[in-house]
Amino acid sequence: MKGFIIALQFLTRLPTPRVTADEAAFAASMRWFPAAGLVIGGLVAGAAWVGGLVDPWIGALLALALWVSVTGALHLDGLSDLADAGGAAHKDRERLLAVLADPHVGSLGVVAIVLQLVAKLVLLRAAIEAHLIFALILLPFAARIGPLAWTLWLPPLHQGLAARFRAAVRPIDIMVWAVALLAASWLVPALLVAPLLMLWWGWRIRRTLGGISGDGHGAGIELVETGLLLALVIVARIA
Structure with a gap:
């Protein structure tokens, strides 16, 4: 339960009970990301x-x-950082990593945030109109299984957030949440697209950066959420 509270404190701005967490407890809280x-x-x-x-x-x-x-x-911050870094990818890897580490938001980062918000707004409206409100409960849950898989699959890009999580995630954690995702897919079949979206993002991050970082996790969560929203609307239209 302590790990769940720590995960909520990290991923949200919700009021939670005060808990004391050392480095190991904070890293282990990643196992509770889908619950958050x-x-x-x-x-x-x-x-x-x-x-x-x-x-x-x-x-x-x-x-x-x-x-x-x-x-x-x-x-969204991770998404904007990755977008700005992607704009420097045509030069060399060192330039890409330098832009990724820069705290300032560039034009590509702003565009990425705007497009992401517009996409979510339009897709949320379509989901509400199709009476798919219950399914919205499960989308953030599914998207937050991704960081567990990316942590085991991809090497840390640097000694930052992703490196701290790597030692704490176990294969059994992914197996448990994968079973939960499969069960949830009986209620919302569009969730079956989640593993494909996670694989796509992991492949892209490995190809462009060579490893995962906190920004990579954040951007991945955003894109998987939007991809699941799109899948939800498409499946509803086809059914």
Whole structure:
């Protein structure tokens, strides 16, 4: 339970009981990231339902605003950093890593954030209109299984956040959450796309950067969430 609270403290801005965590306890909290995603998803779905009582667009706006605020835009920051670094990839690897380490946000980073928010807004509206609000609970949960898989699969890019998590994630952790994801897919079949999205992002990160970092985890979570939203809407239209 302590790990779950630490995960909530790291991934959200929600009020939580005060707990003392050393380096090992903080790293081990990554095992609870998907559970923290369920909390985020429940809040997003609640906002979508309340706003959707007035209009689907209002529901989408409330859900998106809560999604960003409850996470403190933590993952959007990683997405913008990766976008800026990608713009330097045509030069050399050293330039790419230098831009990735720069705390300033460039034009490509701004564009990436805007496009991500617009994509989520439009897809949330489509999900609300299709009466898929319950499914929204499960999307942040599924997306946060990704960091566990990327941590085991990819080497740390540097001695930062990803390196601290690497020693704490065990194969059994991924197996447990994979079974949970499979069970959730009986309710929301679109979740079956999640492993493919995670594999795609891991392959892309390995190809462009050679390893995973905190920014890579954050950007991956954002893109997997959006990919799952798109899959959710497409499956609903086909069914």
